[in-house]
Amino acid sequence: MAETFSSVPVVDFARLHDPVTKNEELGKLRDAIFVVGFLYVTNTGLEGIIKRTHERLPELFALSPEVKEDCNMINSPSFLGYTRLGAETTAAKTDLREQFDFGTPGVKPWMEGDPFWQMLEGPNQASLCWESQNTSINVLQYPDHAGAKPLVEEYITNIDSLAQTFVRLVAECLSLPVDTFDGFKGNMSRLKFVKYPPAAQDSQGVGPHKDSAGLFTFLSQDDAGGLQVLNKNGQWIDVSPIQGSLVVNIQQGFEAITGGICAATTHRVIAPTTKTRYSIPFFLGVRLDLTLDQLKESAAHVVQRIPTTDDKKKRAVDVPSEFLSPLSVKRT
Ligand SMILES: O=C(O)CCC(=O)C(=O)O
Numbered sequence: 001m002a003e004t005f006s007s008v009p010v011v012d013f014a015r016l017h018d019p020v021t022k023n024e025e026l027g028k029l030r031d032a033i034f035v036v037g038f039l040y041v042t043n044t045g046l047e048g049i050i051k052r053t054h055e056r057l058p059e060l061f062a063l064s065p066e067v068k069e070d071c072n073m074i075n076s077p078s079f080l081g082y083t084r085l086g087a088e089t090t091a092a093k094t095d096l097r098e099q100f101d102f103g104t105p106g107v108k109p110w111m112e113g114d115p116f117w118q119m120l121e122g123p124n125q126a127s128l129c130w131e132s133q134n135t136s137i138n139v140l141q142y143p144d145h146a147g148a149k150p151l152v153e154e155y156i157t158n159i160d161s162l163a164q165t166f167v168r169l170v171a172e173c174l175s176l177p178v179d180t181f182d183g184f185k186g187n188m189s190r191l192k193f194v195k196y197p198p199a200a201q202d203s204q205g206v207g208p209h210k211d212s213a214g215l216f217t218f219l220s221q222d223d224a225g226g227l228q229v230l231n232k233n234g235q236w237i238d239v240s241p242i243q244g245s246l247v248v249n250i251q252q253g254f255e256a257i258t259g260g261i262c263a264a265t266t267h268r269v270i271a272p273t274t275k276t277r278y279s280i281p282f283f284l285g286v287r288l289d290l291t292l293d294q295l296k297e298s299a300a301h302v303v304q305r306i307p308t309t310d311d312k313k314k315r316a317v318d319v320p321s322e323f324l325s326p327l328s329v330k331r332t
């Protein structure tokens, strides 16, 4: 198996469902997971909802600053809502992007007495009252714009179902029982609408990072370009737009539960220079109540069962993971 990559592989979802082509396609998925950590998925059946959603993004971002600020993330205990341009920093530099964050609908509100980490799984209702320590904040998480909420909910329902199927295919391609990772799914996943306005040459859209606490990211990008992933030789490889595809990548939560064998890959977005870039990442959440012992047990189990080289197994033990830091994992 190759040590690194010079392009991002394409895996055909329809071929993964055809008994005649399934094994060949699972082999491609396996290489993508082991060697790259990134892949395009085509023929998902979600092309229609993806196109309709992209068509609505310019009007959502064109809402007045007041309407957008009314749902500012700063008011949300669950980090949902609007983030204005220039309010975010990655790798010590300002990101030139503006975004709305939404969460899986219907998550139970955080109550006084619940563990603090559960705040991260807050609800995503149009408006809710969050009460704590006798303060009461009115938290708006959707922009006040006709059709925004049903569109987001439709998108999340569809992509969440695809994501769960995808995770099962990943288990299969690693020669593990299909339901191996089912129990690791969290209550809340996140969907973002992102706008990168044109900027000076080589500006940072979003700086180099690995996606943090979830299992996988499913990104729909428009045709502007700018997304790049880092290979093991330190070269930035373009993830050029493929119409209708989703770009899928491993997050650090999945890296942790696979003992580092399936590693998250560093990526960034170079800001566009002439046209606006819009993207829609969906971050499939991992269970937030996993204990360090459960994580270690899972990692040991997976490392033992995935047929891979001794070298990779060693790396699985060596590679430190942010996800295993005491800051992000509940200890027993
Ligand atoms: O907007 C993109 O294309 C990528 C965004 C990204 O990497 C992220 O939000 O984690």
Ligand SMILES: [Fe+2]
Binding pocket: 209, 210, 211, 267
């Ligand atoms: Fe990312």
